[in-house]
Amino acid sequence: MAKIAVLGSGIMATALSFPASENGNEVRLVGTFLDREIIDSIQKTGVHPDLGLKVNESVKAHQLEEAADVIADADVVMCGVNSFGIEWAGEQLSKLMKPGQKLLTVTKGMRADDDGTMHILPDVLRSYFDPELAESVSWNAIVGPSIAGELAVHHDTCVVFCGQNEADVEYLAGLFRTDYYHVWTSTDFVGHETGAATKNVYAFAAGFAQGMLRKAGKENDRYVMYNYGAAVFAQGQKELRSFIKLMGGDPETGDGLGGVGDMFVTSMGGRNVKAGGYVGEGIAFSEVQDRYMKGVTLEGVAAIKVIGKALGPLTERGVIGEDEYPLCRFLYSVVAEDAPLEMPWDKFFQGLK
Template identity: 30%
Template sequence: MAVVTIIGAGAMGSALAIPLIDNGCTVKLWGTNLDQDIIKDLIEGKEHPKHKHKLPSEIEFYYADELEKAMFGSTHVILAITSDALGHVFEKVVPYLNNDMIIATVSKGFDTNKLGEIVILPEILKEKLTEQLSNIPIVVVGGPCKANEVIYRSPSNVVYACEDLNAAKNFKELISTDVYNVKVDTDVIGTEVSVAMKNAYAVALGFAEGFKQREGYTHNNTKSALFTVALEEMILLSEALGGKIKSVIGLPGAGDLEVTGEAGRNRLLGEVIGGGMTSFDALAKMKDEDITVEGYSAVNFGYRLSINLIEKGLLTKELPLLSALYKILYNNESCYASIKKVLNEYN
């Protein structure tokens, strides 16, 4: 039977233990330095603090200094770490890997490689692997999948993508259930661009919700238009990098953007700004409340990436909505005026 080590005891890492346990796998949940209180509660049989829900007693829980024990006998590894910490944490995992393992990552975002280039996260993982381990398959995960709903076993559909399709199929057999439905694909680039950029564009969908609060009436027309523009820009980014349209208009792109735009930290940031608070004040408020918004850094990475692609001739022009997001979040420009301009000029 498969032994799966999940790296990261946060919302999604802990949630994925559910379908694995349902399928009879041995599951080891390892917490980073930031997860120590979570691991303590779980060992004591308490609810997971983020889910307000108890996890199955069959799961083995490990503190940060117990990584070797957590990795012992592992056949599969799932990385559930925030994008900014993924490379650092993975370096600690690499010494315990072997060529018979398969790695999956649910982390979402971009990072900068050793050459200073903006790349998708699997490229960061590949950089950390030794030459002897360079053939370990890396599976990426995308789709409309809220962690708390995985805990509740709400019927969901996701995509597991890998250049090695057999590795994706292997993970599917391991984790797919009658409620956690897994599709497989080889489009790693399209999937990764989608899961990263949907966080950025979900901030824009939040703007429309904020306009409603500010003005007292709905802006569903605005939100739907922004959703459409966002998908078109995600397609352009994906194609420029070598990804496929089907991932963007499918579960990793359209599906995940829709659910992320309904609730969550990215939508909340947009909603606060759309409601009238300046972006700098909104970000300071969320920082004070210890709320990390991955869409904020995704906007920065995505915008810089788009400029690089224009310079290389792979994009013909700036992406208006992404550019507006960057100027709103990083230059404190007016949200309402910027979004109105984007939609005025959309064709």
């Protein structure tokens, strides 16, 4: 049995409390300053209001003020905040974690320097730590196609626990692995984290076809736009694989759960796909963001703004070619410049005849 402290009580972090607690581990959810109502609800009723489910009775919930006490003696510390809060989480965890603890993050995304150099989020977290403490902490992450609600109700879910140390990821996998939560392990940490971040880019594009059909009044027609969606998905997978190689990971990682598998499930629906649907209807993205989805967290759009913006400086420096990543470049023009939805088909699948 292990003591697992979770910073952040969003739906994914909370969903992971189900397999962890059912394996006999001591799980403590610590809310961020944005999670007060969630923690209040769990403490009073046991129900996570966004999941609409009762957490297991053995799972305890704590407000942020109790974080230091909860994290102090934990064996495993999970970072369950979204990508917009990663810097805040870095500040908190760098002061709360102790030498020898294992960090396990579910946060997906990237950050980039002005010159286009990109960083996976565990490295962003690590940058806030004292170097000596950072060296004594084990850095790990969970990636793969995992819809939180499905996991929480015990639908079969397949994921990868990745990290730099094989023994550590195997230990962590054992804490969570059940007959419905199927876990593989990998030491291609950079490759899996890159795949998990870049798949969000292409989920936004998955909504275009739906919006185009609605605009044409054909959403109920017999013939839809699977051909369109499949081509966009295929180009997205090609670019995802290339991003993994660019970051120093194994490109074959993109062919598995942490790449195409995760991209598939993210493209099936959700907020990013919904936003892409509005764009497909002919609405400029700035209007989508300000009017139709005001205040909604869009992880995919955030990834496009970081990764897509980085492509310019990387091209100028000669790190990548001008013909690389045409879909990501186009999506960046859509969200950053309100470019019209004119897919650059002729630039896709370079090298294919």
